[in-house]
Amino acid sequence: MENSSRELVFVLNGLNETKTKRQIFFGLSILAYVFTIFVNLTLILTIVLEKILHEPMFIFLCNLCVNSICGSTSFYPKLLIDLLSDSHVISYTACIIQIFGICTYLFCESTNLSVMAYDRYVAICKPLEYHSIMTPRRVGMLLQITWFLTFIETIVSILLIVRLPLCGSRINKLYCFEWDVVKLSCIDNTLNNVFDFVIMVFHIFQFQIIIISYVLIIRTCVRSQAERNKFMETCLPHLIIMGILVASATLDFMSARLTSDTSLQPLRNSLSIMYLIVPPILNPVIYGLKLKQLRRIVWKRFNSKITALK
16 A cells, blocks of 8 residues: 555545435535636636726735635535546545645635735725835735745645555545545654644734734724724625634634544534635625725626627
């Protein structure tokens, strides 16, 4: 087994509980995937094509939508194939590719939300200095840092996985993820655990930055109705997305490491897909509804397309 890890085929056990409702889940999944791609692409194209939206907040939102498409595409296609098949297997190479895509999505989502929190802090707490601080150069630098850190975290995670010889092939999940493969290792995986701990501390630090930013923002917003309106429009969606991502990812992390009770498989499935399904859908929907400037442009473009078709 140690010499044949690259030829190994993993069995995904997460769908064992859905045999009787497979067609329903397939229909819901393909609708969710198509809707996710549609709403995210709509916002990306709107922001790219409208020069009036070439501002830091919308650029970071565009980056969030690009990342959402990457995350959804790493998850949905394989799930849809499995829902139509009686055998839920995935090759070693495909598993590593899926881990790469999902880890990239999670790490980028967290870092991008931190950058957006900083942008909102400057916009609300230092409005007169906003354009001198959030210059195009700094915005570009923040985007580069977001993706650089994301790829470093992901690549190191992948390298630590592929070095491991594996002595098992069953994964109790709907998809391949880092810890589920590490648990199948034939050798000591302390190095993987240490790196996971470092990554966790780093993202907890990011989470603390977000919390501190919003404490300062809320203190500023209390002073005037205009600032409260700005908070409700631009910051509340951010807090909702962040809360869902952190809560579902943390609970999934804990359930994967602290329990192996198969009776909890449906709960584990729900937790493990929550952060892959909800944020990519809610990001464009919530921001599109809350940001008046963006909402007006989207509706204007949509209505013009409808008129042209008539």
